[in-house]
Amino acid sequence: MTAERRPPKTIAPKKNPMKTQEPGKRSRNFNEVALGYSEEAVVAEANRCLQCKNAPCRQGCPVEVDIPAFIKMVAERDFTGAIKKIKEKNSLPAICGRVCPQESQCEKYCTLGKKYEPVAIGRIERYCADRELATGVTPQETMPSTGKKVAIIGSGPAGLTCAADLAKLGHKVTVFEALHVPGGVLMYGIPEFRLPKQVVQTEVNNLKNLGVEILVNNVVGKSTTVDELMSEGGYDAVFIGTGAGLPYFMRIQGENACGVYTANEFLTRTNLMKAYLFPDCDTPIRIGKKVAVLGGGNVAMDSARTALRLGAEESWIVYRRSRNELPARQEEIEHAEEEGVNFAFLTSPTKILHDQDYWVTAMECLRYELGEPDASGRRRPVPISGSEFIMDVDTVVIAIGQGPNPLVPRTTSGLELTQKGNILADPATGATSKPGVYAGGDIVTGAATVILAMGAGRTAAKSINAYLQGNGGD
Amino acid sequence: MYRILKKETLAPTIKLFEIEAPLVAKKAAAGQFIILRIHDEGERIPLTIADFDRKRGTITCVFQEVGKTTKQLGTLNQGDTIKDFVGPLGLPTHIENYGRVLCVGGGVGVAPVHPIARALKQAGNEVIGVIGARSGELLFWEDKMRQACSELRVTTDDGSYVRKGFVTDVLREIIEEENKDPALCVAIGPLPMMRAVCNLTREYNLKTIVSLNSIMVDGTGMCGCCRVTVNGETRFACVDGPEFDGHLVDFDEMTRRSAIYKSPEKQALELFNAGINHKCSCGGE
Numbered sequence: 001m002t003a004e005r006r007p008p009k010t011i012a013p014k015k016n017p018m019k020t021q022e023p024g025k026r027s028r029n030f031n032e033v034a035l036g037y038s039e040e041a042v043v044a045e046a047n048r049c050l051q052c053k054n055a056p057c058r059q060g061c062p063v064e065v066d067i068p069a070f071i072k073m074v075a076e077r078d079f080t081g082a083i084k085k086i087k088e089k090n091s092l093p094a095i096c097g098r099v100c101p102q103e104s105q106c107e108k109y110c111t112l113g114k115k116y117e118p119v120a121i122g123r124i125e126r127y128c129a130d131r132e133l134a135t136g137v138t139p140q141e142t143m144p145s146t147g148k149k150v151a152i153i154g155s156g157p158a159g160l161t162c163a164a165d166l167a168k169l170g171h172k173v174t175v176f177e178a179l180h181v182p183g184g185v186l187m188y189g190i191p192e193f194r195l196p197k198q199v200v201q202t203e204v205n206n207l208k209n210l211g212v213e214i215l216v217n218n219v220v221g222k223s224t225t226v227d228e229l230m231s232e233g234g235y236d237a238v239f240i241g242t243g244a245g246l247p248y249f250m251r252i253q254g255e256n257a258c259g260v261y262t263a264n265e266f267l268t269r270t271n272l273m274k275a276y277l278f279p280d281c282d283t284p285i286r287i288g289k290k291v292a293v294l295g296g297g298n299v300a301m302d303s304a305r306t307a308l309r310l311g312a313e314e315s316w317i318v319y320r321r322s323r324n325e326l327p328a329r330q331e332e333i334e335h336a337e338e339e340g341v342n343f344a345f346l347t348s349p350t351k352i353l354h355d356q357d358y359w360v361t362a363m364e365c366l367r368y369e370l371g372e373p374d375a376s377g378r379r380r381p382v383p384i385s386g387s388e389f390i391m392d393v394d395t396v397v398i399a400i401g402q403g404p405n406p407l408v409p410r411t412t413s414g415l416e417l418t419q420k421g422n423i424l425a426d427p428a429t430g431a432t433s434k435p436g437v438y439a440g441g442d443i444v445t446g447a448a449t450v451i452l453a454m455g456a457g458r459t460a461a462k463s464i465n466a467y468l469q470g471n472g473g474d
Numbered sequence: 475m476y477r478i479l480k481k482e483t484l485a486p487t488i489k490l491f492e493i494e495a496p497l498v499a500k501k502a503a504a505g506q507f508i509i510l511r512i513h514d515e516g517e518r519i520p521l522t523i524a525d526f527d528r529k530r531g532t533i534t535c536v537f538q539e540v541g542k543t544t545k546q547l548g549t550l551n552q553g554d555t556i557k558d559f560v561g562p563l564g565l566p567t568h569i570e571n572y573g574r575v576l577c578v579g580g581g582v583g584v585a586p587v588h589p590i591a592r593a594l595k596q597a598g599n600e601v602i603g604v605i606g607a608r609s610g611e612l613l614f615w616e617d618k619m620r621q622a623c624s625e626l627r628v629t630t631d632d633g634s635y636v637r638k639g640f641v642t643d644v645l646r647e648i649i650e651e652e653n654k655d656p657a658l659c660v661a662i663g664p665l666p667m668m669r670a671v672c673n674l675t676r677e678y679n680l681k682t683i684v685s686l687n688s689i690m691v692d693g694t695g696m697c698g699c700c701r702v703t704v705n706g707e708t709r710f711a712c713v714d715g716p717e718f719d720g721h722l723v724d725f726d727e728m729t730r731r732s733a734i735y736k737s738p739e740k741q742a743l744e745l746f747n748a749g750i751n752h753k754c755s756c757g758g759e
Binding site (some may be wrong): 178179180188216217218219222223224245246247249255256258259261262264265268269272273274277278279280281282283284286357358405406407 | 497498501511515516517518542543557558559560561562563691692694695696697698699701702703708713726727730731733734735738739741742745
């Protein structure tokens with residue numbers, strides 16, 4: 001093992017702890033939960049890194065950040081060098097340091113993790129990014145103008161990454177955003193307490209400083225279409241990164257009762273529209289005493305934790321598998337538990353009950369047990385017949401996933417789709433069936449992670465650049 | 475920012491804005507809607523498009539001051555700007571030559587029914603318009619509707635103008651008249667009115683299109699707030715609508731869902747009204 005060839009050094013078996021807001025307090029406010037490392041802590045954590053020559057951590061990173069290199073710089077307190085190194089590969093490190101599922105990516109492959117806790121790569125990344133944001137970002141260099149125009153549809157992680165890369169290469173980039181602020185899921189989906197919106201807007205401003213134009217209130221598929229952008233708009237290429245903007249339902253009775261939210265609505269009202277500041281902000285939200293969130297992913301954790309912050313007395317995750325199968329990021333599960341979110345595992349509703357005014361009163365649920373592994377490799381939940389029981393709740397949030405929003409796919413000619421309505425794109429290039437049109441992120445893969453979307457945005461940017469240099473439309 | 479080029483008061487609580495939004499005007503069609511947000515702390519509200527002028531690059535919206543946002547909107551004047559304005563959203567009205575069609579507008583619903591009546595007439599239909607309001611002073615656009623329709627009938631609930639009766643009373647008379655045989659009815663107005671129209675036209679098996687003004691957030695099919703049950707299936711008013719076959723709409727559910735935020739809306743309105751009074755009492759003239 002690489003580690004054994006190095007001079008012996010005493011290694012702390014555990015990650016340096018990161019300060020968090022105290023659970024009892026934070027579960028009632030929307031301020032950020034994880035407070036980040038101090039300089040001393042980040043240097044100590046960087047010193048835990050073994051600097052393995054084969055850098056196994058890098059294979060776990062979808063954008064292949066040179067992790068040992070930036071960690072070495074941090075250990076030497078060269079923070080400017082470290083952030084520069086990160087940004088060679090990752091244009092949104094303040095966001096990734098906060099929301100990447102590191103335990104299933106870089107940290108999963110950390111050599112140290114075989115014996116101890118892995119190096120807290122995400123926390124170190126976050127420190128470097130935050131330090132740069134606090135001291136002012138050095139403008140990145142852009143290449144001379146190529147005279148080529150690229151339209152980016154959607155300003156989420158895929159679109160922002162693609163836009164940044166193409167702008168740096170000298171292309172004229174315009175981002176089309178349907179909502180009134182750029183950021184996509186980073187703004188409407190991920191809560192303030194996990195990803196402060198100021199961090200997102202700072203990254204968006206960095207993009208504007210690269211010369212990227214962002215048009216908000218512009219619904220491609222309605223206000224204009226991809227076809228029109230390419231014909232009348234004079235765009236030489238288009239990248240579609242419109243995300244997973246279509247909520248899935250359980251298809252059970254009572255789902256349209258008052259007090260049943262999709263996670264998209266629940267989180268959008270809270271995050272984008274700031275319903276937690278009502279009546280200072282105009283958008284309201286109704287929160288009951290006992291909230292049930294259906295699902296076990298990050299969106300479900302975000303919803304359950306949001307419910308507590310909005311004033312719910314009890315917040316429950318209702319999940320049909322067991323704790324081991326929860327797809328959410330480890331840290332979010334732990335934070336949810338610390339904050340007092342309850343878990344009803346091996347449980348799924350069959351019916352939502354309501355009163356005569358259509359307000360939710362309870363759910364009828366069924367208990368499950370785990371059977372053989374299914375296609376996803378997780379053990380399949382099997383309902384236990386006759387196990388019906390009533391769970392009293394007055395608010396239900398459906399967080400069982402999202403599909404592709406059809407507005408752009410339906411209005412673009414010559415675009416091949418999958419059966420589920422996702423855009424078919426070559427994973428190696430992002431190219432779609434329509435010449436000059438590329439796609440990436442959740443609209444291609446189905447709901448996944450921020451970093452995978454960024455990786456797809458980066459891949460597409462490379463291909464678009466090659467396409468524009470080759471036969472860029474003239 | 476989107477500038478208000480013209481403001482008109484159509485009735486005591488009903489206002490008209492002509493708003494500069496060239497990109498929206500370029501694409502707008504009868505039956506579609508826009509979503510606006512007055513300022514940074516504002517909520518997103520959908521308003522059906524009452525008219526559009528592609529040359530001037532404007533959209534006309536008519537709204538009734540009901541809650542805080544619409545009241546606040548009503549305080550804006552010509553030359554003021556609106557922070558966000560997005561559209562056109564939703565599907566346009568399906569326009570074809572049906573023969574004879576009825577276009578019913580109740581209250582503020584007269585505004586969105588107007589461009590539909592006009593488009594149907596342009597497509598060669600004989601358009602019989604029916605407009606009504608609680609009282610004469612709440613009735614507007616009689617002239618515009620007369621122009622957009624082949625024939626127009628007017629009624630008021632209290633009989634203070636033209637005649638006494640609900641739009642459904644007039645509708646029944648028309649349907650019962652000999653040789654009228656309408657092929658389609660389009661009805662836009664408050665939910666109870668659209669529901670009553672549907673109950674009536676169902677008796678005559680007259681296909682009826684209603685336009686649902688559900689509560690919305692994004693308006694692009696992302697949040698699902700505007701969902702409505704149509705023919706037993708969940709549909710989104712923002713992307714599948716806003717128009718649906720009224721005979722298939724679950725009005726019970728729709729009515730309940732429209733009232734979800736009744737109590738916070740009341741609270742917001744009270745605070746807003748108190749704020750205005752406060753300003754008056756200490757600001758002086």
